[in-house]
Amino acid sequence: MEKKIKTRREGLPDLPNVIEGVKPVFRFAPNPNGLLSFGHSRGLIINGMYAKKHDGELILRFDDTDTTVKPPMMPAYDIIPEEQEWLCGFPAHRIIIASDRIPVYHEYIAKMISGEFGYVCTCSADDFKVHRVAMTECPCRDNSISDNLGKWQKMNDKNGFQPGDAVVRVKTDMSLKNPALRDWPAARIQTNPHPRVGDAYRVWPLLDFQSAVEDHLQGVTHIIRGKDLMDSTRKQTLLYAHFGWQYPETIYWGRVKVHEYGGFSTSQMRRDIEAGVYSGWDDIRLPTLGTLKRRGIQAKALESFWIELGLTQKDIAVPLSTLYSHNTKIIDSSSPRLAFIREATPMTLTGVLERTGTIAAHPKVDLGQREYHIDQGVWIEAEDYGKPVRLMDLCDIDSVGNIESIDRSDKRPVIHWVAGGSPSTLRIPKGDEIITVEGILETNSHPVGTIVQLERIGYGIIEDDGLLMLHD
């Protein structure tokens, strides 16, 4: 048996269980209690790439079934699809909103009760926990179907059970080794109004149930998600067995931490934004997709980044420099060069010099010309002052500004300079603070949003009120 030669695998691993002639269906299901973050981009990119590669479909699903702990944010329903399209390069084939589908989930809850694999439990959370730990069945478990159906009605009735009084459970087995799987809850009562459907429903499904039913209904073939949801798969597999359905192929990845980002949660960000701690979802200190986009990170850079990390189940911590490196490769050839002088110091030029001219906007690619007009002198950075230097693309000068040569005459340091220009600021996000550097920016006509390379500093983007630093 000839063994295949070991070669380095490139890109994403092959998708298991792809059946010829069957379109694979993938899904990504964020909670619209806020906008998307860096971490979400993994799910979108990986699922989106597989869908594209196999000519399958990508479903974007809003899992908005919690009105209490994670209340939905209305603008998210419009913005998340835009963010998804920006990242994937194509719009999702289907968009599903769970809150539109509550009657369907109710129908399956009723089926579950009628099929005797679901029951209404009126034990308190604490009481049930005792049963779960002791592996004993709770008294509600043996109630008859009609009794359960009656209680189910009571859950849906304003004058019946109140939040906390009752939940619907999936009957599994209280002697299961894994405590997480023992008669897990499928639905509970919530009376906080939902921003989309108001108080039309009292009983809302929980994630494990809603997601499981919807995946089946939508014909999802592959679920790719974090391994923190492994027990979720095990719970849902038990439910699928009850319904006689086949569970999709499931792939997991480990937890990713970005060294530069602390512990941000969507809920916390939302609170902070609403409290004015941050200027908005694209505040430059936040790890959101909006911020990444604002900071000039290209969707393709995120794609390369996530492909490189692959689909391992290892928990990892990565530095942002890896992402920046991918981004630099993409933006450099299209980023015009621009001079920004920090701690601007005037340098009067004496001697003979052509005082007007042009300089290429990019050393290798034709991105147009930059014009300059020199009157008395130029601005240079304080750090460069007082030594013989070469003004880039202009002339050699001595320590006080006497022009010594137009052509480059020796190996003296080359520095950047600005003739005229105008005051501007460069904002640099650093952890939870923003560093603002004052300086003189070269006159230019680049529109807001242009990514430029600030010579000898790094990449930046032009905003309404100044420059925003991207990365080195």
Place this chain on the structure above:
RNA sequence: GCUUGUGUGGUGUAGUACGGCCCAUCAUAGUGGGUUUUCAUCCCGCCGACCCGGGUUCGAAUCCCGGCACGAGCACCA
């Protein structure tokens, strides 16, 4: 505690189902150099790893046993 998952250089990653082609791949970071009228881009070099201990075998990153470390779940959150 119970359940479940993961351990390859500083950081990621390939290789692990079928042991030899692996004195271990690629990238990033660091470092040295080259190109360049930028401390950028590009190019080249260097650096540096199979969690530990046993076992099986002619041969183990890969198989077996036992440890250790770290993560996640056990919510009327997603």
